[in-house]
Amino acid sequence: MSTTKTVLITGTSSGIGLATAVAAARDGWQVIATMRNTAKAGPLLAAAAEAGVSVDVRPLDVTDPASVAACFAGLDRLDALVNNAGAGHLGTLEQEDVEEVRAVLEVNFFGVLHVSKAALPLLRASRGRLLTVTSVGGVIGQPFNEAYCAAKFAVEGFMESLAPVAASAGVSVSVVEPGAVASEFVANVGVTEDAMAQAGPYAPALAAYLERTRGAFANAQAAEDVAARIVELLxxxxxxxxxxxxxxxxxxxxVKLADPDGSAVQALTGAWIAS
Structure with a gap:
């Protein structure tokens, strides 16, 4: 029987997900690399080939329960899940439709829940690990990131609450919080001239925010560095x-966290359910 452990990673077409898939495979994991559109698997497959490793690419739309069910239907073992799929969003409440906010939550929050729920029975069986890539935006709310930060706050709260319960069944839960990361994630957010024109009374504030953000991402952390930390966690x-x-x-x-690694909170709430 093979002793190779299996990890499923979401959102692997670029950025942190791509780097993590390659790094995990290099570390000896059997990697199930998922993405919404497998036609975009070229960069991942090229990076894997360059590293001398292979990954199993499968389609998975985290917002579609049927897609999640289909992806997990053929799995009989899973040792770790890395929830990485997500989407950025810039906007402010007065200037956008609430449905836009709801769509951000579907990808960044409910998508995590769909996949984690499907994975938990397998992770219980293997006494595995559930890792979720969140963001510093899940700790500190940021201007024009209201919907994105709300989703990441929700993920942080959900996983912090789930962690002691999952631990009681042998599953380790962790969240990974990057700051600015050099990846296509930022470019995919996009702020068009039309968006600037529609910002109305918030246009000067948005312009100032974008200028500050360009500076922050000029010194962004490499996706490979984040991937290395994720593989360490595995x-x-x-x-x-x-x-x-x-x-x-x-x-x-x-600025906000007095308990930077979460150990004090986990010790507190874990004691509540200790047998």
Whole structure:
């Protein structure tokens, strides 16, 4: 019987997901690399080939329960899940439709729930690990990121609440919080001239925010660095609940977090359900 462990990673067509799939495969994991549109698998497959590893690419739309069910239908073992799929969004409440906000939550929050729910029976069986890539935006709300930060706050709260319950069944739960990361994620957010024109009374504030953000992402952390931290978590003897992936992320969230690795909160709430 093979002793190779299996990890399923969502959102692997680019950025952190792509880098994590390659890094995990290089570390000896059997990698199920999922993405909504497998026609975009070229960069991942090229990176894997360059690294001398292989990955199993499968379609998965995290917002579609049928797609999630189909992806998990053929799995008989899973040792780890990395929830990475997500989408950025810039906007402010007065200037956008609430349905746009709802769509952001579908991808970044409910998508995580759909996949995690499907994975948990397998993770219980293997006493595995459930990792979710969140963001420093899940700790500190940021201008014009209201919907995105709301989704990431929701993920953080959900996983922090789930962690002691999952631990009681042998499953380790962690969240990974990057700051600015050099990837296509930022480019995919996009702010068009039309969007600037429609910003109305918020246009000066949006322009100032974008200028500040360009500076922050000029010194962004490499996706490969974040991937390395995720792979460490996959094999750590005692994985922390919260992992901040850079000094910049630690400094930023340190403004708010007095319990940076989540251990105090986990000790507190874990005691509530200890048998």
């Amino acid at each position: 094999t750590a003897e005692r994985p922390a609940f919260r992992v901040l992936t850079s000094d910049a992320a630690r400094a930023f969230t340190g």
